[in-house]
Amino acid sequence: MIHTYPPLNVQVRTLRLTLAGATDELLERLVPLVRAGVADAPPWPFDDPASLYAGNPDREWRWPRAVWAGRARVSEDFWRLYFVVLLDGEPIGMQDLLGTDFARFGTVTSFSWLAPGRRGQGVGREMRAAVLHLAFAGLGAREAESDAFVDNHGSNKVSRALGYEPNGTTWDTRRGEAAPIQRWRLTREAWERTRRDDIELVSVQECLPALGLA
Numbered sequence: 001m002i003h004t005y006p007p008l009n010v011q012v013r014t015l016r017l018t019l020a021g022a023t024d025e026l027l028e029r030l031v032p033l034v035r036a037g038v039a040d041a042p043p044w045p046f047d048d049p050a051s052l053y054a055g056n057p058d059r060e061w062r063w064p065r066a067v068w069a070g071r072a073r074v075s076e077d078f079w080r081l082y083f084v085v086l087l088d089g090e091p092i093g094m095q096d097l098l099g100t101d102f103a104r105f106g107t108v109t110s111f112s113w114l115a116p117g118r119r120g121q122g123v124g125r126e127m128r129a130a131v132l133h134l135a136f137a138g139l140g141a142r143e144a145e146s147d148a149f150v151d152n153h154g155s156n157k158v159s160r161a162l163g164y165e166p167n168g169t170t171w172d173t174r175r176g177e178a179a180p181i182q183r184w185r186l187t188r189e190a191w192e193r194t195r196r197d198d199i200e201l202v203s204v205q206e207c208l209p210a211l212g213l214a
Contacts, residue, residue, distance in 0.1 A: 006210045007071070007081055011202035012130040017123065019095050019130050022071075022082035027064055029091045030084060033115045034063050076103055076212035081134075085114070085127055092118045095127045097135060103213065106142030108135045125158045130199055132162065136191050138204040139213065144186040149179050159184040163194055 001023075003009050008021040020026060070080045078100050085093045093114035102108065110131050114124055128146075135141040146164060148155035149172070164184035172181050208214045 006203065006207040007074075009203040010081065010083075010134075010207050011200075012083070012134050013200040013202065014126055014130050014196075015198055016087070016126050017130070018086040019083035019127065019134075020086055022067060022084050022094065024064075026084040026086075026091060027067060030094070031060055033091070033093070034060055036115075074211065077101055079211050083131070085112075085123070087118070087123065092123070093127070095131050097131050099139075099141075099211070102139075102141075102211075106140065107145060108139070108141045108143075109145045110135075119154060124154060125161060128158050128162060129196065132186070132191060133196065133199040134201060134204065136188055137195075137199075138201045139208075139211075142188050144191070146184045146186075147181050148184075149174060150182045151179075156182055156184075159186075162186065163190045165190070 003021070003023065008023050010021045012019040067082055070082060073080070079098070079102070081097045083095045083097075084091045085095055093112065095112040096110065098109045098111065100107070100109070110128060112124065112127055112131075114127075132144055135144055144164075145167070146155070146159050147170070148159070150156070150169070164186040167183040167185035170181045170183060171178050173179070
């Protein structure tokens with residue numbers, strides 16, 4: 001189905017998975033995973049109590065509202081692209097790409113989550129590689145940033161494996177307590193050194209005007 005809103009038509013395809021624009025139809029298919037709870041054991045990956053526990057009845061409402069609000073907030077100063085991760089056609093999580101003053105700085109940030117049963121299988125690295133290809137090859141990014149709690153070994157391992165360099169530390173709260181954050185930075189030059197040629201971008205050029213990048 002072709003949507004009138006270009007960001008919903010964007011796809012990033014690797015040999016293993018697809019990042020597909022987060023249409024309402026795909027979000028609906030993710031509801032069972034959201035209902036079950038994104039995080040089920042420590043270390044907790046992010047400070048979002050609604051995502052940490054199953055059985056929170058209004059979580060299913062607040063989650064699409066947040067996506068809808070993010071999709072609507074698009075300007076040259078800020079945009080966020082939401083993708084549903086499809087593995088063998090089944091939705092297993094989300095991968096987002098954010099740009100703040102992108103036209104000026106060329107910097108992107110990524111955010112993702114996976115169903116607990118899909119972790120530790122290399123899927124997180126493949127998702128990040130896919131969205132980085134979109135950022136650098138599709139949107140012309142100059143650098144990518146990422147961060148994670150220092151004990152979120154999975155996310156930090158992905159950043160290191162994909163060529164990010166440590167970029168200092170900061171703090172955030174988690175379950176009401178302060179916890180250290182490791183920051184990462186990937187330059188375009190570093191990405192080019194390990195750039196893959198097996199990732200396909202779909203409908204990216206048509207999306208650029210919607211992001212103020214034409």
